[in-house]
Amino acid sequence: MAFGELPKKDWYGILGAGPSDTLAELKRKYQRLVLLYHPDKQSADVSAGEVEARMQRFIEIDRAWKILGNEETKKEYDLQRREDELTQGWPADAQVSLEDMTWNHNDNCYSLTCRCGGKYSVSKFEAEHVSLVCCDTCSLLIEILQ
Numbered sequence: 001m002a003f004g005e006l007p008k009k010d011w012y013g014i015l016g017a018g019p020s021d022t023l024a025e026l027k028r029k030y031q032r033l034v035l036l037y038h039p040d041k042q043s044a045d046v047s048a049g050e051v052e053a054r055m056q057r058f059i060e061i062d063r064a065w066k067i068l069g070n071e072e073t074k075k076e077y078d079l080q081r082r083e084d085e086l087t088q089g090w091p092a093d094a095q096v097s098l099e100d101m102t103w104n105h106n107d108n109c110y111s112l113t114c115r116c117g118g119k120y121s122v123s124k125f126e127a128e129h130v131s132l133v134c135c136d137t138c139s140l141l142i143e144i145l146q
């Protein structure tokens with residue numbers, strides 16, 4: 001069975017789960033949600049728009065489980081996620097514009113706090129000439145958009 005390119009959605013998020021959840025945990029979360037959104041379980045006083053929204057959600061939940069509840073598709077999806085993370089994570093950790101950074105009068109530079117707690121800093125001159133700035137503590141880079 002060929003799955004081809006899986007749709008790029010956060011299927012874990014749809015189940016309120018994470019990649020580290022076991023199959024049993026995923027199943028439990030799926031079952032809870034699917035009961036909640038199942039078209040047959042909806043009360044009669046729900047508006048048509050809400051019924052439609054819940055139906056869409058139900059379909060997504062069902063789809064998420066079809067992907068994550070199957071060992072083979074789950075593996076493929078996990079791989080795809082990792083690849084996406086790698087391509088997005090390299091070379092820059094984030095793309096920022098100078099407006100996203102803080103201007104420091106004293107040091108005469110722009111700075112931004114890294115997620116490691118360290119700092120990216122770049123002078124006005126550098127900012128005009130370089131696009132990648134390295135964190136002063138870890139090896140992460142940010143790309144400055146001109």
Ligand SMILES: [Zn+2]
Pocket residue numbers: 114115116117118119135136137138139140
């Ligand atoms: Zn850092």
